[in-house]
Amino acid sequence: MPLNRSDLVSAIAAKADLSKADADKALAALQDVLVDSLGKGEAVKVTGLLSVERVERAARTGRNPRTGEEISIPAGYGVKISAGSILKKAVAK
Structure with missing residues (x-):
């Protein structure tokens, strides 16, 4: 069964000793960086x-x-x- 976003956030929070809210912010930031960078051709x-x-x-x-x-x-x-x-x-x- 694949990991969905909430499962991934929970796993990141547990591994990195973060709150789920902080892990969600980190995942959202990664997504933003990927989208911005690829949009610029980087x-x-x-x-x-x-x-x-x-x-x-x-x-x-x-x-x-x-x-x-x-x-x-x-x-x-x-x-x-x-x-x-x-x-x-x-x-x-």
Whole structure:
């Protein structure tokens, strides 16, 4: 079963000896920093844990799955998240 936000806040509060309110503020701050940094095109790297960066996607043609009609998909941006060594080791167990 996946951890939802409130479960994550509770776990952070317990591990860091914080109140749930403070842990929620810290998580909200992390979210704000990620959104602001990626919006500016800056990568966010937490050594050993993960890296998050904005990537460009070229314009391309695709197909409407219902009709098979070709459609033009404009260029845009996406997000690439890479696991660090600590996460990779955790899932290899």
